[in-house]
Amino acid sequence: MKTNAVRILEAHNISHSTIEYKFNEDEIDAVSVANKIGAEPETVFKTLVARNESNEILVFVIPGNCEVNLKKAAAASGSKKVEMIKVKEIQTLTGYIRGGCSPIGMKKLYPTFIDETAQLFEQIFVSAGVRGMQLKISPVNLISLINASFADLI
16 A cells, blocks of 8 residues: 555655554554554654644654653744644644554645654654554654654653
8 A cells, every 4th residue: 555655755765664554443552553563662653733822733753652742842843832733633734644644745744843762763663644554764864854853852
């Protein structure tokens, strides 16, 4: 299966691989995904979408076994305050559904911040844009593709 995220990576000749796995509706969190693909939870990154006080949409990509620190996220994005969007807004804003939200290929290229711990790994996993598929990619390639920044988010 080729997702929009995979097509974008291929169009830019960016090295990556995909891993497909079976999932249940109650196992779409990044730690469950890590267990299913045999990866360490700190290498499977989840994509979170937030809004700041100016109604600007921001994307934060953090290790699956961590929670985003909203104060750090605000500081990283130059915002006074950020809050997570409502689940029902995910598809409208990104084109993706909960549990299958990739930082690659959203409807718009939102300001994106990847937790600095991604730099500790040669490869990390992010959603390929659907539930049941992960992308394995170099964090350096990911950051350059989506014009993101590394930041302390957890």
